[in-house]
Amino acid sequence: xxxxxxxxxxxxxxxxxxxxxxxxxxxxxxxxxxxxxxxxxxxxxxxxxxxxxxxxxxxxxxxxxxxxxxxxxxxxxxxxxxxxxxxxxxxxxxxxxxxxxxxxxxxxxxxxxxxxxxxxxxxxxxxxxxxxxxxxxxxxxxxxxxxxxxxxxxxxxxxxxxxxxxxxxxxxxxxxxxxxxxxxxxxxxxxxxxxxxxxxxxxxxxxxxxxxxxxxxxxxxxxxxxxxxxxxxxxxxxxxxxxxxxxxxxxxxxxxxxxxxxxxxxxxxxxxxxxxxxxxxxxxxxxxxxxxxxxxxxxxxxxxxxxxxxxxxxxxxxxxxxxxxxxxxxxxxxxxxxxxxxxxxxxxxxxxxxxxxxxxxxxxxxxxxxxxxxxxxxxxxxxxxxxxxxxxxxxxxxxxxxxxxxxxxxxxxxxxxxxxxxxxxxxxxxxxxxxxxxxxxxxxxxxxxxxxxxxxxxxxxxxxxxxxxxxxxxxxxxxxxxxxxxxxxxxxxxxxxxxxxxxxxxxxxxxxxxxxxxxxxxxxxxxxxxxxxxxxxxxxxxxxxxxxxxxxxxxxxxxxxxxxxxxxxxxxxxxxxxxxxxxxxxxxxxxxxxxxxx
Amino acid sequence: xxxxxxxxxxxxxxxxxxxxxxxxxxxxxxxxxxxxxxxxxxxxxxxxxxxxxxxxxxxxxxxxxxxxxxxxxxxxxxxxxxxxxxxxxxxxxxxxxxxxxxxxxxxxxxxxxxxxxxxxxxxxxxxxxxxxxxxxxxxxxxxxxxxxxxxx
Numbered sequence: 001x002x003x004x005x006x007x008x009x010x011x012x013x014x015x016x017x018x019x020x021x022x023x024x025x026x027x028x029x030x031x032x033x034x035x036x037x038x039x040x041x042x043x044x045x046x047x048x049x050x051x052x053x054x055x056x057x058x059x060x061x062x063x064x065x066x067x068x069x070x071x072x073x074x075x076x077x078x079x080x081x082x083x084x085x086x087x088x089x090x091x092x093x094x095x096x097x098x099x100x101x102x103x104x105x106x107x108x109x110x111x112x113x114x115x116x117x118x119x120x121x122x123x124x125x126x127x128x129x130x131x132x133x134x135x136x137x138x139x140x141x142x143x144x145x146x147x148x149x150x151x152x153x154x155x156x157x158x159x160x161x162x163x164x165x166x167x168x169x170x171x172x173x174x175x176x177x178x179x180x181x182x183x184x185x186x187x188x189x190x191x192x193x194x195x196x197x198x199x200x201x202x203x204x205x206x207x208x209x210x211x212x213x214x215x216x217x218x219x220x221x222x223x224x225x226x227x228x229x230x231x232x233x234x235x236x237x238x239x240x241x242x243x244x245x246x247x248x249x250x251x252x253x254x255x256x257x258x259x260x261x262x263x264x265x266x267x268x269x270x271x272x273x274x275x276x277x278x279x280x281x282x283x284x285x286x287x288x289x290x291x292x293x294x295x296x297x298x299x300x301x302x303x304x305x306x307x308x309x310x311x312x313x314x315x316x317x318x319x320x321x322x323x324x325x326x327x328x329x330x331x332x333x334x335x336x337x338x339x340x341x342x343x344x345x346x347x348x349x350x351x352x353x354x355x356x357x358x359x360x361x362x363x364x365x366x367x368x369x370x371x372x373x374x375x376x377x378x379x380x381x382x383x384x385x386x387x388x389x390x391x392x393x394x395x396x397x398x399x400x401x402x403x404x405x406x407x408x409x410x411x412x413x414x415x416x417x418x419x420x421x422x423x424x425x426x427x428x429x430x431x432x433x434x435x436x437x438x439x440x441x442x443x444x445x446x447x448x449x450x451x452x453x454x455x456x457x458x459x460x461x462x463x464x465x466x467x468x469x470x471x472x473x474x475x476x477x478x479x480x481x482x483x484x485x486x487x488x489x490x491x492x493x494x495x496x497x498x499x500x501x502x503x504x505x506x507x508x509x510x511x512x513x514x515x516x517x518x519x520x521x522x523x524x525x526x527x528x529x530x531x532x533x534x535x536x537x538x539x540x541x542x543x544x545x546x547x548x549x550x551x552x553x554x555x556x557x558x559x560x561x562x563x564x565x566x567x568x569x570x571x572x573x574x575x576x577x578x579x580x581x582x583x584x585x586x587x588x589x590x591x592x593x594x595x596x597x598x
Numbered sequence: 599x600x601x602x603x604x605x606x607x608x609x610x611x612x613x614x615x616x617x618x619x620x621x622x623x624x625x626x627x628x629x630x631x632x633x634x635x636x637x638x639x640x641x642x643x644x645x646x647x648x649x650x651x652x653x654x655x656x657x658x659x660x661x662x663x664x665x666x667x668x669x670x671x672x673x674x675x676x677x678x679x680x681x682x683x684x685x686x687x688x689x690x691x692x693x694x695x696x697x698x699x700x701x702x703x704x705x706x707x708x709x710x711x712x713x714x715x716x717x718x719x720x721x722x723x724x725x726x727x728x729x730x731x732x733x734x735x736x737x738x739x740x741x742x743x744x745x746x747x748x749x750x
Contacts, residue, residue, distance in 0.1 A: 140695050143703060144710040152711070158720045158741045160729050 141166045150179060150193060171196035178204040183236070187214060194222035204230040207237040213245035220249055228258040239263035243270030243288075250274045265306065288313045291321060298326040299354075305336035315343045323350020331357040333385075339363025344370040348377035359385035359411075371395040375402040385411035387437070393422030400429035408432045413439035413486070420473040420493070427477045434481055439507070440489035442473050471513065487511060488530070498523055508542070509533050516541035526593045539597060546593040684713075684726065 145156055145166055157167040174197040181190060194200065200223045205211075211231060219226065233239050239262065250256060250272050260281040267285065273294035280295070283304040289312075293301075301322065305311060315338055322329070329352045334343075339360050347360075355378050360366060366389035374384075375398045384399065384407060396418065399407070407430050412418055418441045427433060474495035477485070482500045486507040487493060493511050495518035503523040508514065510533035519541050521529075526546060531539050687709060694702040717723045724731060733741070 137695070140691055140707075143695075143707040144714070147707055147711045148714060152715050155717070155720055155723065156714060158733075158738075159723050159727075160732050162732075163729070 138162070138166055142170065145170055150177070168196070172199065175199060176202040176204075178206075180206040181209055181211075183209045187218060190215060191218050191222070194219065198222070199225060201225055202228040204228075204232075206232050206234065207239070208234045210238045210240060212240035213242070216241060216245060216249045220252055225255060226253055227255050229256065230258075230260040231262065232260075233263035237263070238265075239284075240266050243267040243290075247271045247273070250277060285313070287311050288318070291318045293322045293325050295326055297328060299328055300331040301326070301329060302331075302333040303335070304333075305338070307337060311336070311338060313338070315339060316346050319343050320346040320350070323347060323352060327352060328354055330354045331383075333357075333359040333361075335359075335361045337362050337364070339389075340365040341367060341370045341373075344373050348373045351377065356381060356406075357383040359383065360389070361385055362388040364388060364390055366390060368392055368395040368398070371398050375399060379403065380406050382406050383409040383411075385409075387411050387413040387415065387439075389415055390417055391415055392417040393419055393425065396422040396426050400426055404430050404432070406432065409435040411435070411437040412441060413437045413488075415441050418442070420475045424475060424477060427479050427482065432481060433479060434483045436482060436484070437486040438490065439486050442475070442487075442490040442492040444471065444492055474518070490514075494518060496520070501525060504528070506530070508538075511538070514538055519545065521545045529593065529595045530597075531595055532597045534597075539595060543595050546595065684728075 141163065145153060145163075148156065153167050153170065157164045177193070177197060177200055179190070179193065190205070194203075203219065203223060203226060211233070219229065231239070241261075241264070246261075246267065247270050250259065251274060253274075253276075255276055256274060257276050258279040259277060260279070262283045264282045264285050267282070267288065269289040269291060271290070271292040271294065272280070273292075275295070275297060277295045278297050279300045280293075280298060281300075281302040283302075284306045285303055286306045286308060287310070305313065313336070315334070315336060319334070323346065327350075332347075332352075332355065340363060343363070344360065344366060358374065358378065358381055363386075366386060368391050370389075371386070371391050372395075374381075379402050381403055384403070386395075389412075391412070396412075399410070410426060410430065410433060412423075418438070420442050423436075423438050423441070427436065471492045472494040473492050474497075475487070475493060476497040478499040479502075480500070481502050483502050484505040484507075485498070485500070485503060487496070488507045488509040488511070490508075491510060491512045493514050496508075496511075496514060497520040498506070499520075499522040501524060503526055505528045506521075506523070506526060507530040509530050511531075512533065512535065514534065516535070516537045519538065521542070529542055529546065531542055534542075687706060690702065691706045691710070693699075694706050713726060714723055717726060723729070731738075
């Protein structure tokens with residue numbers, strides 16, 4: 001554990017990292033595709049030594065400034081302790097949308113074989129009795145080889161005829177394939193691999209070399225039954241696919257249900273026509289001219305626009321078109337700095353009856369009026385994410401008015417006009433709330449940008465009076481269902497009292513001014529507390545409070561030693577409770593709460 | 599352990615192992631045989647003779663493994679358990695395959711897979727597993743060309 005001497009938030013593009021960190025906060029699932037599938041590290045600057053022909057110069061930490069990294073290191077409890085890069089915005093934005101608790105797929109193998117039939121489909125080789133070289137019956141060899149990554153499998157194919165036969169069968173049975181494409185020789189590689197698995201249903205490619213339409217054509221040709229395709233790009237890879245090419249691909253693939261693509265700088269616009277498509281994720285979009293979503297069965301859409309200046313996309317028209325042609329949408333996620341009230345209005349005009357998750361982030365022009373519109377049209381939302389917007393406490397009031405019966409996740413990170421009373425109101429009024437993200441809300445944004453570590457110094461010369469109301473705020477939250485709470489970056493927070501029996505994860509990263517003596521944590525189920533960037537005394541206070549709540553459960557039987565050396569043990573109030581208390585104590589002892597710094 | 603039933607398993611080389619029934623049932627093969635045999639109403643549910651076609655000393659290994667599952671240091675124990683040489687591994691493999699014990703099979707196959715992954719090239723794989731190269735020279739050349747971009 002080491003203290004970062006550098007400032008916490010010093011990147012000029014504060015919006016970029018900020019929003020990334022905002023969605024960093026999400027239940028414990030990771031989309032393995034944006035991290036290396038093997039080791040879970042973010043793929044930026046990372047070269048996995050397996051399945052790559054490049055020199056294994058493994059740079060596992062990103063090159064971005066560690067300061068930004070500290071802040072981003074927010075509450076994702078399951079994240080391995082490495083700093084996520086700035087470019088991770090995509091992953092984070094995704095998370096807000098994920099509805100189910102999909103298990104992590106940080107597999108060590110890059111290929112999964114999904115066989116609904118018996119494990120060995122050989123017709124001419126009797127799996128048990130036919131001995132293949134190496135003394136292994138073919139069935140056993142099958143079991144071994146199917147756990148190998150593609151590289152290993154290709155090597156195994158060169159060993160002897162028997163092994164080659166088995167590997168061929170494996171390829172033919174493969175339904176899901178996840179490949180990392182090295183920088184050199186990409187098309188041949190993909191082509192030859194894909195040729196081996198004609199029954200492929202799900203394909204996920206991590207490109208380290210450029211990708212263009214020839215790749216799409218190759219995929220289209222080799223995988224007639226493809227249902228799900230995912231292309232992610234490392235930072236060095238350029239995605240040259242254009243909108244027309246993508247449209248053609250989507251139109252031709254009649255069973256494609258899920259399409260996810262990163263690095264879509266060069267799309268320029270698209271016409272997507274597909275009656276099968278139900279999930280669409282595109283990121284790094286830029287200046288789209290024409291967007292036609294001719295996908296009546298589209299249920300989930302996620303469009304992340306790049307943060308470059310001069311983005312000429314007309315979001316209002318786009319949302320309008322989307323609303324009209326995709327009436328079955330349930331989850332919408334749009335990330336763009338140009339989101340505005342007009343966009344929200346066209347969204348609400350679309351009257352999407354099935355809308356359950358709505359996430360419009362980075363739009364500083366989204367105001368309380370937008371919230372009013374959303375609240376009046378979509379009263380069944382389960383997730384609402386308006387991080388980066390300008391809504392205020394009255395917006396929260398509207399949300400709580402309309403959505404208390406359904407809303408379980410509310411994310412309002414980086415909303416500068418929200419105060420602690422708004423947050424408190426939300427937690428009081430939303431009984432089903434399980435996740436609340438208020439990162440960087442209760443704080444003074446100017447002081448954060450100072451290059452100095454101590455927040456006090458820079459405030460004095462400024463007009464302190466109009467910033468005072470942003471400091472010394474206190475938060476009291478009592479909620480029975482809340483599971484995750486993120487208050488990262490809330491440097492204006494001075495006192496915090498949490499009484500949430502279900503709380504598992506608490507993020508207090510960079511709560512620099514939280515006073516250790518004004519902290520009260522009454523959350524017995526707490527598993528992780530993130531406290532990097534906090535004062536040492538605060539970390540100490542957190543630790544003692546957390547272990548106190550553990551200890552209090554353990555000291556159920558008070559005993560007193562008397563003068564004659566005997567010990568009186570006070571019997572518990574109800575003896576029959578003993579068994580369950582025992583179990584509880586053991587469970588508590590096992591699930592020690594972790595205080596994570598860095 | 600009055601409540602648990604013991605099964606007596608006889609291996610081909612006429613060794614008899616007494617195993618707790620709950621452990622024996624982990625083997626799919628024994629499980630199916632048990633269900634078949636039970637229908638014949640054994641009063642004393644103790645003895646089940648399972649003829650085994652191959653020598654099954656390794657049933658012992660399996661028993662140990664299952665005993666350990668009760669403790670929660672399974673993963674540590676497992677990695678040590680499988681750090682055996684190829685011959686032992688081979689026996690374990692045959693046992694797991696014949697008896698159809700899934701957890702054992704998973705462990706063994708993963709270990710063998712690790713062996714393969716650890717091999718630098720095809721020749722080493724052949725050596726490790728004692729496999730003869732039965733490709734014709736021409737075929738080998740083909741394969742080499744196809745895989746030229748692939749380095750393990």
